Amino acid sequence: MMDKYFVAYESYDAKILESLCGDGDVKGIILGDALCNKRMFRGGISELVLMMNRVLSSEKTAIYQAPLYVTSRNRDEVASILGMMDGYKKESFVIVQDFGTAELISREFKNLRTVWGQLGRVRELRFSDEFLKFLCKRNFCGMETGDGALAKRLAGFGLVPFFSDAVIGYQTVGRVCYLEYETGRCDPLLCRKGCYSLREENGEYEMTVDGFMLGKKYRRAQPYDTEELCDIPSAELIRRIQE
DSSP: OOOOOEEEEEEEEEHHHHHHOOOTEEEEEEEEEEHHHHHHHHTTTTHHHHHHHHHHHHHSEEEEEEOOOOOOTTTTHHHHHOOOOHHHSOOOOEEEEEHHHHHHHHHOOOEEEEEOOGGGTTTTTTTHHHHHHHHTTTTEEEEEEEEHHHHHHHTTTTTTEEEESSSEEEEEEEESHHHHHSSSSOOTTTOOHHHHHHHHHHHSSEEEEETOOOOEHHHHHHHHHHHHHTTTTTOOOEEEEEO
16 A cells, blocks of 8 residues: 555645644645635745745655646736745646646746646546547646546556545536537436436536536546556556545
8 A cells, every 4th residue: 555645635724734744654635625715725826836835845755736727817826826836846746727828838937747637527427548648738747636547547548546545526507508509408318418317327526607607516436446457557646534
């Protein structure tokens, strides 16, 4: 069993952070809330910057969870955090859910490595080989996952599986389905996606509208054989701890 973890708390304070920085079993610390930093830090973005600086100054690996939506409203803020991390000239990681942020990192911040986040799934239920090849082409080093089988597939493409033992559950609901968008009508006989059935079966998930997430919650990852997972080259584990 691997004894080094990347750790993410739902909320941080100075005492928690110092405890993690002094914990020999913790390899790295994940900072940043995908939806709103005020949920993770009482002082919001200012406290994120201070705590990220503390982790970067320590022997721990710093991992930044970039926002789910990086737009003109928060792009400069995100770029400032990336610049601070890159300035330490130590290998650090950024979990992203969009290719625009990944491209910015690849172009301007050479000490940062990108990880495709589990929230980047959006409407994808499965990941094709073509998508995994695309991640490699776009210089991603790995992907978050709670699926042991997918973790093994990732390793086959040279991608590091950042295995999470608590997977975020959510569901995207659009007002217009893809079939209706393409054809101008929604014909159940032509559609094989079963959108409405899927919504009903997964009603316990947090709901979103047109891709904008309204909330999230964690569920346990699929059972997996830890010894088998440990055979994956360079596999990393992420332990999400909820307060």
